[in-house]
Amino acid sequence: MTERATEIATGLAQVRQRIVAAMTAAGRDDPVTLVVVTKHFPAADVDALAALGVTDVGENKEQEAREKYAAVARRADLRLHFIGQLQSNKAASVARLADVVHSVDRVKLVRTLARHRDDPSDPLDVLVQVSLDDRADRGGAAPAAVPALCDEVAASTTLRLRGLMAVAPRGGDPDPAFARLREVSDGIRAAHPDATWISAGMSGDLEAAIRHGATHLRVGTAILGTRLSLG
């Protein structure tokens, strides 16, 4: 293994340990999916992750995702999750590129994604992003708007409603935020029993997310380290 691959293996092992410990503490033995967020890191790191058994990876910018994943040798082994705020003019590209989109927060985006994912035999998995923050500067729909958005996704033949996603408010206590997300999820599942995914939890708050039922964790820094964004 290269030095970098060893570093990635160490970070991944530490995060997997944290997940096991948090699942045990929460009394959970249901499956949880680790999405490794590869933004700001090169295609070679993604190939190293795939070689270490990672199956799910996340990106938050359309252009970076498109360019990087064209250069990933093991792309066919990976499910690509789009987790960032999505402008409507990038939605067509993301609809074709991604396997899962976590950040759907308005009707126009639902319609654009649905139109450009043209094969109903291979629907795009969609999570509706919930804003847990009045400032809403990190995207997401207000909880009151979430049921109608979920209905819109579920009505499309080329999208598959999987559940909800949220980012904890910056600097706040993640526990009440993730508890609220869980409540919104419970409400959605009454109408959409298959919408069972809860995407919550990052490097700093994955334990809190697991306590509140997260099924998908989005972890970057704790595995790949910190690196200055080049733009």
Ligand SMILES: *Cc1c(COP(=O)(O)O)cnc(C)c1O
């Ligand atoms: C970058 C990012 C993450 C990962 O955050 P880390 O703190 O690096 O683990 C998770 N979710 C979203 C939406 C992100 O943009």
